[in-house]
Amino acid sequence: MRVLLFTGKGGVGKTTLAAATGACLARRGRKTLVVSTDPAHSLSDAVGVRLSDEPSEVDSHLYGAQLGARALVDDVWDSLRRELASALSGLGVDALDAEELTVLPGVDELLSLSRVQRLADEGPWENVVVDCGPTAETLRLLALPDAAVGYLRRLSGWRSTTRVARSVDRFAAHVESLRALLTDRDTTTVRLVLTPERVVAAETRRTLTALALRGIAVDGVVVNRMMPAAGWWRGAAASWLRTRRAQQDEVVAELRQGGLTGRTLRTVEHRAVEPVGVEALLEIADELYGETNPLVGESTATTLLQTTEVDGGFRLRIGMPLDKDSEVALARVDDDLAVTVDGFRRLVALPEALRPYTLTGAESDARGLVVHLEKPE
Missing domain, CATH: 3.40.50.300 (P-loop containing nucleotide triphosphate hydrolases)
Known part of the structure; x- marks a missing residue:
């Protein structure tokens, strides 16, 4: 398939x-x-x-x-939404508020x-x-x-x-x-x-x-x-x-x-x-x-996360294409790294070994972002 x-x-x-x-x-x-x-x-x-x-x-x-x-109705979601609304009401949440809280965006x-x-x-x-x-x-x-x-x-x-x-x-x-x-x-x-x-x-x-x-x-x-x-x-x-x-x-x-x-x-x-x-x-x-197979294309098989140990910490490579004018922002959110590129954001779960380390900087090259992580003093 x-x-x-x-x-x-x-x-x-x-x-x-x-x-x-x-x-x-x-x-x-x-x-x-x-x-x-x-x-x-x-x-x-x-x-x-x-x-x-x-x-x-x-x-x-x-x-x-x-x-x-x-027009699509998913039985699993509908039953879950009704059950959650009922449970929230039982916890003292107003019925109308409970209904709003159980609407999944999108x-x-x-x-x-x-x-x-x-x-x-x-x-x-x-x-x-x-x-x-x-x-x-x-x-x-x-x-x-x-x-x-x-x-x-x-x-x-x-x-x-x-x-x-x-x-x-x-x-x-x-x-x-x-x-x-x-x-x-x-x-x-x-x-x-x-x-x-x-x-x-x-x-x-x-x-x-x-x-x-x-x-x-x-x-x-x-x-x-x-x-x-x-x-x-x-x-x-x-x-x-x-x-x-x-x-x-x-x-x-x-x-x-x-x-x-x-x-x-x-x-x-x-x-x-x-x-x-x-x-x-x-x-x-x-x-x-032409005569080629429509199913066959080329995809740059880049691993999203690659880690390299260096003196005093790690370098974490996030593999993705970056335009020279891309706006990039990074932040730690608990055990995740929040990566935002040109308004698109994703929380990337850090490998367990890197979670004690602190984000100290980043740089970009042709293959993506390189994030610097150092161990706190």
């Missing part, structure tokens, strides 16, 4: 490229599900078939589903991701291609398993009833399995989609860093809507095309030189006609993959 997650800034064409990848895999005889968690609901438009929450056949070996987060998005995992586990698919929402929503979505685990750990600090304890444990185990799926590099990888514009490219580099912080592998980048070469054409339109294409080529060259080393970068030309339907999607797939 392979799971490919496609994401990118809104409007860059990620839905079309996700659908084209699924159509290509299906045409090569692999039973494939393309599922969308994007609130825009444009997957139906791309494949030319009306889709719903339940997978339906689009073409031979190709199936599609379009998830509506608000639960709708978490249920969407949970539904994708269930489809992957229970369906007959060899591959699942996910059309995620725009980058900001996707990063929040992919951060939710970590956030939910922290939330549930705090809840499990008090165990008012055995029934609540069982519900917390069931939901925590479910979220842990979801996190394991996302961080399993052999199963799940991300493909980032962008258009060849510097503002979009800058966001893509920040996304690479944010995903690395989560331990999620990016194995490919697709630059969509490249202008066609003007060739021997003459006139104002041809001149405009050459100028625009030259600018786009500069952006692609900068991407290749900075931050994307070790990841497959593919390009797709802009179409004059909107691609709708399986045959149009297969034309894009031919340009995108």
